[in-house]
Amino acid sequence: MIAFIxxxxxxxxxxxxAVALIAFSMFSFIGDPVNSMLPENASTEERQxxxxxxxxxxxxxxxxxxxxxxxxxxxxxISYRNKRPVSEMIAERLPATLELVLAAAVFALLxxxxxxxxxxxxxRGILSNLLNVISLIGxxxxxxxxGILLILVxxxxxxxxxxxxxxxxxxxxxxxxxxxxxxxxxxxxxPAVMLGLFQVTLIMRLVRAEMMEVLRSDFVRFARxxxxxxxxxxxxxxxxxxxxxxxxxxxLQLGSMIAFAIITETVxxxxxxxxxxxxxxSFADIPVMSAYLVLVxxxxxxxxxxxxxxxxxxxxxxxxxx
Amino acid sequence: xxxSTPAWAExxxxxxxxxxxxxxxxxxxxxxxxxxISLAVGFVSVVLAMAIGIVVGLVSGYFGGMVDAFFMRxxxxxxxxxxxxxxxxxxxxxxxxxxxxxxxxxxxIVLVFAIxxxxxxQYARTVRSSTMVERSREYVYAAQLVGRRPFAILFxxxxxxxxxxxxxxxxxxxxxxxxxxxxxxxxGVGMPPTNPSLGTLIRVGNEYLFSGVWWVVIFPSLTLVxxxxxxxxxxxxxxxxxxxxxx
Numbered sequence: 001m002i003a004f005i006x007x008x009x010x011x012x013x014x015x016x017x018a019v020a021l022i023a024f025s026m027f028s029f030i031g032d033p034v035n036s037m038l039p040e041n042a043s044t045e046e047r048q049x050x051x052x053x054x055x056x057x058x059x060x061x062x063x064x065x066x067x068x069x070x071x072x073x074x075x076x077x078i079s080y081r082n083k084r085p086v087s088e089m090i091a092e093r094l095p096a097t098l099e100l101v102l103a104a105a106v107f108a109l110l111x112x113x114x115x116x117x118x119x120x121x122x123x124r125g126i127l128s129n130l131l132n133v134i135s136l137i138g139x140x141x142x143x144x145x146x147g148i149l150l151i152l153v154x155x156x157x158x159x160x161x162x163x164x165x166x167x168x169x170x171x172x173x174x175x176x177x178x179x180x181x182x183x184x185x186x187x188x189x190x191p192a193v194m195l196g197l198f199q200v201t202l203i204m205r206l207v208r209a210e211m212m213e214v215l216r217s218d219f220v221r222f223a224r225x226x227x228x229x230x231x232x233x234x235x236x237x238x239x240x241x242x243x244x245x246x247x248x249x250x251x252l253q254l255g256s257m258i259a260f261a262i263i264t265e266t267v268x269x270x271x272x273x274x275x276x277x278x279x280x281x282s283f284a285d286i287p288v289m290s291a292y293l294v295l296v297x298x299x300x301x302x303x304x305x306x307x308x309x310x311x312x313x314x315x316x317x318x319x320x321x322x
Numbered sequence: 323x324x325x326s327t328p329a330w331a332e333x334x335x336x337x338x339x340x341x342x343x344x345x346x347x348x349x350x351x352x353x354x355x356x357x358x359i360s361l362a363v364g365f366v367s368v369v370l371a372m373a374i375g376i377v378v379g380l381v382s383g384y385f386g387g388m389v390d391a392f393f394m395r396x397x398x399x400x401x402x403x404x405x406x407x408x409x410x411x412x413x414x415x416x417x418x419x420x421x422x423x424x425x426x427x428x429x430x431i432v433l434v435f436a437i438x439x440x441x442x443x444q445y446a447r448t449v450r451s452s453t454m455v456e457r458s459r460e461y462v463y464a465a466q467l468v469g470r471r472p473f474a475i476l477f478x479x480x481x482x483x484x485x486x487x488x489x490x491x492x493x494x495x496x497x498x499x500x501x502x503x504x505x506x507x508x509x510g511v512g513m514p515p516t517n518p519s520l521g522t523l524i525r526v527g528n529e530y531l532f533s534g535v536w537w538v539v540i541f542p543s544l545t546l547v548x549x550x551x552x553x554x555x556x557x558x559x560x561x562x563x564x565x566x567x568x569x
Contacts, residue, residue, distance in 0.1 A: 018399065140547060144504075145524070148528055148531065149543075262509070263406070281410055282417070286418060289414055289415075
């Protein structure tokens with residue numbers, strides 16, 4: 001058990017080092033950042049001073065070591081664009097993105113799971129077919145088009161919900177939350193729906209497939225043979241066994257939702273990490289880009305590892321192999 | 323003020339079927355030109371990615387060893403991140419490598435580059451696995467015995483036998499390439515407003531949305547959806563047509 005956890009940890013660390021190497025090598029693709037940070041007429045001394053301040057006068061290996069030690073401590077240097085520490089900028093933006101992703105995931109689960117259960121219990125119903133068609137169309141529509149349509153209908157035409165920003169936020173320590181104010185919650189609705197909609201179709205299809213599989217299995221037939229009510233069989237026996245893989249997939253999807261939040265945040269001008277990243281891309285602000293890359297990779301690796309470990313804890317058959 | 327609504331709506335001008343934007347530019351002709359760029363980026367990047375993927379896949383599948391391990395580790399890393407994130411990173415790096423004044427003129431090349439680099443992996447994976455199967459077939463041994471050189475075997479004997487699935491992936495990827503292009507342009511790191519693709523049109527039109535000018539953004543969006551849907555249907559049809567079990 002301990003050996004397995006250790007091996008898994010070492011693997012994760014190696015993956016993170018590889019990502020760090022990619023993030024670091026991004027720096028070498030662009031020219032001298034000093035040129036773009038200083039005005040044209042800056043003196044040689046000024047250039048030299050800035051170069052030393054950024055650590056660009058050191059050899060590559062030293063620079064990489066410094067990059068990794070810095071990254072481990074959450075330091076990613078100074079943004080080329082607004083000359084502020086990247087860690088500070090990300091810490092400001094992190095709560096917005098995480099709250100958005102959380103709300104979207106909850107929305108997707110609350111809508112997707114019941115829809116999937118319904119479709120599995122009534123596979124030939126008219127409503128099930130309708131849900132299937134809608135989900136097929138939903139996959140073909142690009143997410144930003146969905147977002148624009150949501151804004152057009154609910155903000156411009158009906159004027160029910162705000163279409164940009166987070167509304168009022170409350171500061172709890174360094175974490176700024178939009179969950180505690182009415183305007184914050186109202187601002188959250190449309191972005192969360194846009195981000196969650198794609199996941200709804202995914203979860204629905206998954207729950208439907210899993211549940212139909214479970215309903216065919218022996219223990220469900222045995223439960224029926226014992227004369228249990230449909231309700232007890234469907235929800236007491238089948239549903240619990242269906243949800244296990246669903247939770248795994250949703251967990252794995254959280255990482256890509258953080259990445260897809262880039263698009264949502266652009267549509268709704270949501271002040272999160274994605275918006276920061278997209279601004280960094282258009283200004284070729286490499287320190288911010290590399291920090292974002294490392295952070296997203298960390299989320300992916302961490303989620304994957306937790307899922308693996310959970311499987312190991314839940315399924316005793318795996319310990320024989322390991 | 324030269325803005326006009328679509329021809330059938332109140333205040334519409336029959337000369338501008340889908341209306342015009344705030345500067346009096348016709349929405350329909352913008353869509354026609356924009357679709358051309360979207361399709362061009364899609365086709366070119368699919369062809370390039372297919373070419374790279376086929377060569378890498380054939381070589382790794384046939385020779386194996388270090389070459390194979392090298393390319394497949396790259397593929398593993400790229401496939402473990404969402405496509406859009408990889409495309410964004412690559413276009414960001416490519417823009418960083420270019421001087422600022424070239425960003426607009428080189429936008430098309432940067433987009434094709436980013437989409438190609440993001441999508442070659444799938445072709446490489448598919449071609450590699452079929453090549454590994456073909457490698458031990460008799461006709462390959464025969465060609466080896468006759469003394470044909472490895473690259474002649476790869477391209478004139480193995481390639482025709484692994485092309486089926488590649489064509490199917492290519493149509494699916496055409497839809498994906500169009501989507502990635504539209505998304506990048508929508509996010510402001512793709513085609514500039516002076517030479518807009520569908521994504522840029524949607525981005526620009528989105529700014530008019532709050533003044534109730536819906537047609538400037540909705541029509542390009544619908545065109546994009548129709549385009550992607552059409553290509554996806556084409557892919558489905560091609561998959562069935564190339565599948566011998568269904569014939």
